[in-house]
Amino acid sequence: MKKILLSVLILMGAFVASAQSGIKxxxxxxxxxxxxxxxxxxxxxxxxxxxxxxxxxxxxxxxxxxxxxxxxxxxxxxxxxxxxxxxxxxxxxxxxxxxxxxxxxxxxxxxxxxxxxxxxxxxxxxxxxxxxxxxEPKLRSTYLYTEYEKGNRDPEFMLDYIDGMALSYDRNNLAKAIDELVAIKGDDLTDDVLGELFFEHINDRNHPLFKKFVAKRAKMEKKYGKERVDQKLYQSYRWCNDEQELNAVGDFKGKDYIITYNKLRSKIEQKEYAAADALVMEMFANSSFDQKVVMNDIKFIGRRIFYKEADKEWEQYCVKYLQYIAYNDPERKEAENHYNYARILEKIIKDNPDIHKYFPASVTQEPETGKTQYTMRSSKLKQKPRR
Missing domain, CATH: 3.40.30.10 (Glutaredoxin)
Structure with a gap:
C-alpha cells in the first residue's frame, strides 16, 4: 500500500511540475x-x-x-x-x-x-x-536607441545596435546602421565581422556590398567556402525572374531550379497548361532538385485556386499536383499537404451538381452542426477586425 501511495505521489509531483512548465x-x-x-x-x-x-x-x-x-x-x-x-x-x-x-x-x-x-x-x-x-542595461533597446540618437557610432556599440535592430525586426534602422558601420570600418567582406553581417542581413541585390560580393566571388569562396557562397546567391536570387540578371551572375547551386521555376510561372501566366504540366512532372522527377522545395512551390501554385477564380482546365492539373504532394511528401508530417488535397476534392464535388448524387449531403452541403468551413486555422483565433 505504501508503495502504491508513493507511486501516486511521484506521479502527482510530475504532473504538477509539468503543469508549471513554461511562463507563468x-x-x-x-x-x-x-x-x-x-x-x-x-x-x-x-x-x-x-x-x-x-x-x-x-x-x-x-x-x-x-x-x-x-x-x-x-x-x-x-x-x-x-x-x-x-x-x-x-x-x-x-x-x-x-x-x-x-x-x-x-x-x-x-x-x-x-x-x-x-x-x-x-x-x-x-x-x-x-x-x-x-x-543587460547596455543591450536594452531604450539604451541602444538613446545612444544612437546621441551620435554614438563606436564600432562595438554599432554591432550591439545592429543586433538589437535585427531582433526587433526594425529593418529600416538595421539597413541604415549597417551602411554606417561600413562607412566607419570599410567594405572589406573578408573582415570576419562585416562578412557575418553581410551573410545574415544583406539580401538586396542592388546593395553595394552585394554587388561587391558578386564581383569578388572567387575571393569570397576562398574565404567562406563555395557551399556558403552558393547558398547566399541562391537565397538572394530565389525569386529573381530577370533572365539577363541571372545569366550575368554565373553558375551557382540551385540556379537551374530558379530558371525552371521561372519558366513554369511564365507558362501558367500564358495559359500554356500542357507545357506547364510537363515542366511540373519534370520537376517532380528531377532528383537533383530539393524535392521538399519543389513540393512547397508547387503546393503554393496549386492552392492559389482557392483564393482566385481559376480556369477549370488548370484546376484539373492542380488536383493532380496536390494529390502527388499528399502521397509523396517524404516526411509525411505536413498536415497542410493533406488538407490541400482534401480541400480541392471537396471544392470539385461542390462545384459540380451532377456529382452530388454520388455523395451524401454531408459532403455536398454545409454541415448541420459545428464549423461550416474546412480550415486549418486554429479555433482559438478570431477574425481580424476590419478597420
Whole structure:
C-alpha cells in the first residue's frame, strides 16, 4: 500500500511540475502585476497580443510553454498578457504606442517605464536572447536607441545596435546602421565581422556590398567556402525572374531550379497548361532538385485556386499536383499537404451538381452542426477586425 501511495505521489509531483512548465502569466491587471513585481524585486514582462494574431498564438503555444523559457522568465519576471483590443489593453496599447503584434515589453515596475522592447515570432533561443538583452542595461533597446540618437557610432556599440535592430525586426534602422558601420570600418567582406553581417542581413541585390560580393566571388569562396557562397546567391536570387540578371551572375547551386521555376510561372501566366504540366512532372522527377522545395512551390501554385477564380482546365492539373504532394511528401508530417488535397476534392464535388448524387449531403452541403468551413486555422483565433 505504501508503495502504491508513493507511486501516486511521484506521479502527482510530475504532473504538477509539468503543469508549471513554461511562463507563468498572472491573471491580474497591469497595476497589480507591477505591485507584485516590486514586492518580489523583479521586472515586468508584458506580452501584447490580439485574438486574431497567428504569430501571437504560435508564441503562446510553442515558445512560452517551454520549460527552459519558463525557468528563466519565472525567476526574473512577473509576466502578464494584455489583449490590445479589449479591456485595459486598449489604453495600454495607446500609452505604450503598440504598432504590431506580438509586442514584448520589459518594464520597470517602479516607474512603469519601458526598459526593453521587441516583438515578433521567434524560435525559443532567439526569444531567450531578447530576454537576456533586457537584463543587460547596455543591450536594452531604450539604451541602444538613446545612444544612437546621441551620435554614438563606436564600432562595438554599432554591432550591439545592429543586433538589437535585427531582433526587433526594425529593418529600416538595421539597413541604415549597417551602411554606417561600413562607412566607419570599410567594405572589406573578408573582415570576419562585416562578412557575418553581410551573410545574415544583406539580401538586396542592388546593395553595394552585394554587388561587391558578386564581383569578388572567387575571393569570397576562398574565404567562406563555395557551399556558403552558393547558398547566399541562391537565397538572394530565389525569386529573381530577370533572365539577363541571372545569366550575368554565373553558375551557382540551385540556379537551374530558379530558371525552371521561372519558366513554369511564365507558362501558367500564358495559359500554356500542357507545357506547364510537363515542366511540373519534370520537376517532380528531377532528383537533383530539393524535392521538399519543389513540393512547397508547387503546393503554393496549386492552392492559389482557392483564393482566385481559376480556369477549370488548370484546376484539373492542380488536383493532380496536390494529390502527388499528399502521397509523396517524404516526411509525411505536413498536415497542410493533406488538407490541400482534401480541400480541392471537396471544392470539385461542390462545384459540380451532377456529382452530388454520388455523395451524401454531408459532403455536398454545409454541415448541420459545428464549423461550416474546412480550415486549418486554429479555433482559438478570431477574425481580424476590419478597420
Amino acid at each position: 502569466f498572472e491573471d491580474k491587471s497591469f497595476d497589480e502585476v507591477c505591485a507584485l513585481a516590486k514586492k518580489q524585486n523583479k521586472l515586468v514582462f508584458v506580452d501584447v497580443y490580439t485574438q486574431w494574431c497567428g504569430p501571437c498564438l504560435a508564441m503562446a503555444e510553442e515558445v512560452f510553454t517551454l520549460t527552459k523559457v519558463g525557468e528563466i522568465m519565472n525567476e526574473k519576471f512577473v509576466s502578464v498578457k494584455i489583449d490590445a483590443e479589449h479591456g485595459e489593453g486598449v489604453d495600454f496599447a495607446k500609452k505604450y504606442k503598440v504598432r504590431s503584434f506580438p509586442t514584448y515589453y520589459f518594464i520597470d515596475p517602479n516607474t512603469k517605464e519601458v526598459l526593453h522592447r521587441s516583438g515578433g515570432r521567434h524560435e525559443a533561443d532567439k526569444f531567450l536572447k531578447i530576454v537576456a538583452n533586457s537584463m
